[in-house]
Amino acid sequence: MNVERVIERLRDYRAQNERFDRLVTAVMSNELTGKAVRAAVIKADAISRSRRRASPGEYETVFFIAGEMRSGTSWLRRTLSAHPEIACGHEGSFFGRGYEREEIPVYTAPVSSLTRALAGSEELRVWHGLPWNRWSDDYEADLRNLVRLSVDYFLSKEVARTGKRIVGDKSPQHTENLDEIHEYYPDARVIHIVRDGRDVAVSAMHHWWREAKDRPGGIFELTREELEIRDAYLADREGFLKSGRSIFTEERLRQLARRWSHRVGKARRDGTALFGDRYLEIRYEDLLQDTPATLFKVLEFLGARRGDPIVERCIRASSFERVSSRRQGEEDATSFFRKGVAGDWKNVFTERDRRVYGEIAGRRLAEMGYEVP
Template identity: 30%
Template sequence: MDQRNRLLIKLDALQRLLMVNCFSGILPLYIVTEYPKSGGSWVAQMLSAYLDAPFPRNERPKFTRCVMHGHYLHAPFMRNVLCVVRDGRDVVVSAYYHMLFENEKNSSHLVEQTRRLNPFADYEDITENLPRFIEYLFTVENKQYMHFNWNQFIDSWYEKPDATVVKYSHLLADTANSLRPYIEKVTGEEVDMMRLRQVADDFSFERLSKRVAGEEDIGSFLRKGIAGDWKNKFDKAACEAFDYYAGDNLIRLGFEKDRGWISQHQVSDSQEDPPGLLADA
């Protein structure tokens, strides 16, 4: 958990903004940007290991070559950007547990504030609460800490030629080959695939969490480590709520072919998780 006080966190954030906007192509910096709960910190750790570059996490970065991770919208002077994109429905589920239940990486303040603004009768009943929580994320939360929502993040980075975009589900399916294009782009060198696969193995969900992917621990920052978990939590009301705010981007990114998913989806009655990843483009 980040032990810095709020003033230091804000000062560090200002320095990071200055660095990523003005010095990313000079030092250079390797920038990993994501909407929260999309796997960005995991990716940053792997890049740090493969590129042998520091990853200043929860500490003030030095003005030197390093991996920088944050939640940045597109800016014209950013260079060496890797944008990690996750299915927004999975983001919602992951954010629900991260913001409403304490874990080793969040803070009691975040949980207290989110619960105060979302006074659900039973916080463990995620399926019942999701429609209201989706509305909260897209209309209230985006005006507080993040200042933008998942939809606005996608709009910001969609089809930007100066950034490399990778899907979280693709990273889970084939980590090394998903990272390869970005590493070759920023280094100008051919990737050592054997070494990159070893890095991916070192930072796998199983290694980091000591659990198999799909085994849930709602008290852990590394909660589940799969794509498609939204299928276990969303009912029709949640589908309709998400579609209202961000349905176009699900289709634009290839997570869905059309809006048929809303009427076709039924929350699973089984306690077991569906195997495999989302079949997205």
């Protein structure tokens, strides 16, 4: 998006259409009508953009990857970024206006987002309300437009850097905030990657162990009991599991089950209802079992080239062996890419773990097509 061109066009339009502008302001004061008008304007802009040749820094298609933590979002991001037409940044953390802290308290520092930074700026609100600037009539509408322009600015930087035409972002907050994303980007495409919540729990626990605060550079706050469990597991994995011990405290497992069930369910509901055919749901297990077919579906959804050589190039760039220097299935508890398999929870969950997780998230597991003992 060329920001200067947009602002100049808006200035000219406003000067020449003061009466119509007052009418639009009145219409926009109705929240439901306002949302519909904003969505129509943004979609019209997207159609206009797609019909002209993109200038450097302008994108043709924007998308966002959603997925609960440890569900393969990083794998999918890396795979898509290897495509000659697709740029997908690491974690922009653009959205999450009400997202202040993690609901599972292993990370106690404040969490922010671009929307939260702008919406929470008292200086911005004071400046916008100055009586002599003559644009203090609709702070929320102006804030929405500022967010869209700001996110577009960072996405356009990525497009300019890479020379690609399709741009996206994957961030942990997306799964919780598809409704907020739709406020700013009703024209976006959303890819929701879902993984069996029990595998998510196992992977998350290993991730927190590896990055616990008792280790250099660690950020996660684990209990003394969890650290003792970690050390016992790492000292003798086979003996630990044969003894019937769990890698989870019961409270931590309940937290993980509640979060997975809520976030996955909310993303499916919001994605389907708000984005319609611009929402694509894929499963981690399908991407693992038949990577070419699943990736072909994703590329088709994004409108990207999908010939065999391109698909093979993307798969090679993100293969488990390439990123971990190990064969798939070989565990390294110290690596971000720990094992790269599906169904490992069956080797780790105790009877208590199965019961507890099933009580909280069993219905969601079944809804998402997973086996529930």
